[in-house]
Amino acid sequence: MARRGRGVGLTLMTWGPIPPSGGPHRDRYLEANGRSALADADEHYAIALGMLGDLAASIPIVHSPLTKPDRDARRAIQQEKAREWAAFNEVVPDEIVEKLAPHIMRSENSAVAAFNFLEDHELAETAHAAIHRAAFMRSGFTGCAVYIKNDGVWTRCSMQIHQIRVGASVGIESDFECSICGLLVEDCDVHMSGLPYPKIAAKTESGKCNICDADTCAHEVGKSYEVIAYGNAKNIKMGEASIVDRPQYPMARIHEHELDFGNLREQHDLVANIERGEIQCQECLGPCEGLIDFRQWMPRVSRKDLSIGGAG
Amino acid sequence: MAARITENEWTPLEGALPATTSGDTVYVIPTRLPVRDDDEDDKLPRYTDQMRYFPKEARNAAPALPVEFSMPSGSRKFISEYSIDPDMWALGLAVLTLSNDWLIFVTQSFIDMRARAQGWSPEEAQELPLKVSIVETKTSRTVEIEGKGSEVIEALRELKAKNSGGKPIGKK
Numbered sequence: 323m324a325r326r327g328r329g330v331g332l333t334l335m336t337w338g339p340i341p342p343s344g345g346p347h348r349d350r351y352l353e354a355n356g357r358s359a360l361a362d363a364d365e366h367y368a369i370a371l372g373m374l375g376d377l378a379a380s381i382p383i384v385h386s387p388l389t390k391p392d393r394d395a396r397r398a399i400q401q402e403k404a405r406e407w408a409a410f411n412e413v414v415p416d417e418i419v420e421k422l423a424p425h426i427m428r429s430e431n432s433a434v435a436a437f438n439f440l441e442d443h444e445l446a447e448t449a450h451a452a453i454h455r456a457a458f459m460r461s462g463f464t465g466c467a468v469y470i471k472n473d474g475v476w477t478r479c480s481m482q483i484h485q486i487r488v489g490a491s492v493g494i495e496s497d498f499e500c501s502i503c504g505l506l507v508e509d510c511d512v513h514m515s516g517l518p519y520p521k522i523a524a525k526t527e528s529g530k531c532n533i534c535d536a537d538t539c540a541h542e543v544g545k546s547y548e549v550i551a552y553g554n555a556k557n558i559k560m561g562e563a564s565i566v567d568r569p570q571y572p573m574a575r576i577h578e579h580e581l582d583f584g585n586l587r588e589q590h591d592l593v594a595n596i597e598r599g600e601i602q603c604q605e606c607l608g609p610c611e612g613l614i615d616f617r618q619w620m621p622r623v624s625r626k627d628l629s630i631g632g633a634g
Numbered sequence: 635m636a637a638r639i640t641e642n643e644w645t646p647l648e649g650a651l652p653a654t655t656s657g658d659t660v661y662v663i664p665t666r667l668p669v670r671d672d673d674e675d676d677k678l679p680r681y682t683d684q685m686r687y688f689p690k691e692a693r694n695a696a697p698a699l700p701v702e703f704s705m706p707s708g709s710r711k712f713i714s715e716y717s718i719d720p721d722m723w724a725l726g727l728a729v730l731t732l733s734n735d736w737l738i739f740v741t742q743s744f745i746d747m748r749a750r751a752q753g754w755s756p757e758e759a760q761e762l763p764l765k766v767s768i769v770e771t772k773t774s775r776t777v778e779i780e781g782k783g784s785e786v787i788e789a790l791r792e793l794k795a796k797n798s799g800g801k802p803i804g805k806k
């Protein structure tokens with residue numbers, strides 16, 4: 323029986339306003355979000371490092387990127403770094419590791435976000451390096467356990483996932499109702515999205531305030547309030563997701579992927595080890611091997627292997 | 635560079651045209667198929683999300699502008715696709731005759747809307763790629779014009795001049 327392809331988990335959308343679709347507005351949006359994520363990554367990395375005090379001077383250092391892919395060289399570096407971390411962990415008290423772990427995780431997540439926002443910016447390499455720096459420290463202190471899902475072995479390791487520079491896009495059909503008058507936005511010529519208008523407070527059919535959508539609030543029924551007009555999405559229908567190289571939602575990316583461990587049904591010991599958290603991803607201890615773009619990656623997965631996640 | 639013009643090669647999607655075409659009205663027609671093809675009772679073409687605010691914004695800029703959707707309220711559906719914007723924005727229009735006075739104005743409004751939506755200056759927006767597909771409902775002739783915004787506007791000017799004289803559409 324042919325083994326199915328490797329699975330991938332995708333985030334489709336994230337909460338908040340729809341990012342600008344293009345042009346100078348989008349450039350500004352990406353830069354502002356990217357810079358603040360990068361600052362957050364730096365800040366929490368510094369906090370984690372600071373908690374180590376004098377020990378910070380002897381912390382293992384991430385290997386510089388390889389100039390060309392070299393599996394053996396990378397393995398050797400990973401093993402060497404694993405030994406360095408084992409020795410370093412001998413001298414670092416557990417309480418300190420426990421305290422710094424959330425900061426290093428935060429730094430890693432923010433670095434991933436920064437790279438997603440800044441991948442076409444001059445700060446792209448800085449953000450990219452921030453992922454390696456944080457993933458290396460996180461893995462050194464707390465490891466990078468893989469897990470079992472759908473009869474396969476999976477990882478969320480940012481080191482493995484960020485290399486795949488693809489995103490998700492989904493076609494959505496929906497109506498938008500004017501938040502002021504309730505007409506479809508395209509039929510309402512009066513209220514322009516983003517501008518304020520007076521609206522008379524009332525209770526909706528479900529008993530909520532039509533100004534703020536709360537059950538109880540300070541808005542008085544019958545009184546007029548200034549409200550910003552916007553479109554309320556209704557009757558939403560999702561189409562199929564597709565893989566794109568630049569998603570409109572910069573964070574609509576792969577969030578987990580499946581590793582090739584062969585058929586798990588014949589490997590009971592392996593499964594037991596994974597369930598005990600003993601099988602670790604080591605990629606994050608090694609050097610960067612470069613990025614994989616849309617065209618290189620697409621032929622490696624088949625559509626049925628894409629598992630679609632909700633808002634991230 | 636001049637715009638690329640093709641005649642009678644493109645055909646509007648089934649159900650995209652207005653039930654009746656009146657006088658000088660410019661109808662915005664849908665150019666996309668539904669996101670799902672599994673609903674046999676729902677095959678009507680869709681508008682792209684950019685079009686949702688277009689007739690409204692165009693009328694807001696010029697209150698008497700006769701521009702409206704070809705499909706009536708209630709049957710209109712819009713698709714948003716959340717990959718980043720295609721560089722080329724596309725506009726589908728239906729008019730009774732190609733000599734319609736408002737074609738140029740409506741197309742310029744579309745370019746202006748893009749400038750506002752994405753933060754381009756008016757001059758920059760004229761340089762962005764644009765495709766306008768037009769059906770002349772009286773004859774079922776179609777024209778597609780592709781190029782920079784400014785080139786498309788220029789091509790529309792020539793098209794109007796040729797068609798106002800009652801002659802057939804000239805060669806490019």
Ligand SMILES: [Zn+2]
Pocket residue numbers: 500501502503504505510512513
């Ligand atoms: Zn309204």
Ligand SMILES: [Zn+2]
Pocket residue numbers: 461466479480481482603604605606607
């Ligand atoms: Zn890892």
